[in-house]
Amino acid sequence: MTPPRPAPAHRRGAAVHRAVLKATTELLATEGLAGTRIAEIAARAGVHETSVYRRWGTRTNLILEALSDRLDTELPLPDTGSTHEDLTTFFTALAGFLTTPTGQSLARLALAAADDEPQSVQLRNQFWTARLDRARILVQRGIDRGDLPPDSNPEFLLEALTGPLHLRIMQRDQPAGHAYVSRLVDLVLAGARSAPPDSHTRSNR
Structure with a gap:
């Protein structure tokens, strides 16, 4: 044989x-x-x-790649036809992930001391840039539908949604369920729609 x-x-x-x-x-x-x-x-x-x-x-490089792979699996990008529902679904899933041991490790790694090796700091920045780039389609669809002003800054809107979740879950140890995320999305979308046109172009400065 x-x-x-x-x-x-x-x-x-x-x-x-x-x-x-x-x-x-x-x-x-x-x-x-x-x-x-x-x-x-x-x-x-x-x-x-x-x-x-x-x-x-380095250990940091490995953990960042492992978490990146896990996040892309845990957080699919919804396409419901509604900008509000897409963002609410995605960020509710993110909030849930941040309460898991793996998600908490990710948040702690993101806040790691600034004296890390320069390569690890660069990779950590690349990690978060890649996560924002992946999720920006949720905002871009809203722009294409006419739900948001055409000059809206997707990165700025995503940061406006992500920051409060990290603060509420990781710093204040408070829940962030669907109802909370929905209200947060309402607030951010309302602000984007009512902002003066030139504020969208200034939001990344």
């Missing part, structure tokens, strides 16, 4: 990559940010620590 052929190197590499990301998110969920260390991640994924360091360089 012919023995099975070994998997190609790139396929084995992809499997290891997935295993490490999965191990990272599992540890974040059970042990929190402080307990998610490279040694434990490597052991859970069944790989050598050197392989993890060679691919990601």
Whole structure:
């Protein structure tokens, strides 16, 4: 009987990559940010620590990629035909995610000390920029529908919604359910619709 052929190197590499990301998110969920260390991640994924360091360089880089992968799965982009409903659905899901151990790890990582390695700080900024870029379609659809002024700044509106959620959940330990998020969306959309035209172009300065 012919023995099975070994998997190609790139396929084995992809499997290891997935295993490490999965191990990272599992540890974040059970042990929190402080307990998610490279040694434990490597052991859970069944790989050598050197392989993890060679691919990601630092623990922060690895955690950011794992969280990015998890967020894209946990927070799909709704398309209900209503700008208000799309934003309410998305940010209610985000609020729910932030109450989980993994979400709390993400928030703590976002507020990590400024003396991190420059590469990690840059990657953290890239992480949040990518999250905003991904969600901006929710605002752009509203502009295309005529729900929002054509010169609305999607990034500014998304920041206006994200900031209060982080404050309420992470700093004040208060719930942010569907009703709260819906009122917040009402407030932000009303402000965007009533703002003077030139304020939209000045909102990113």
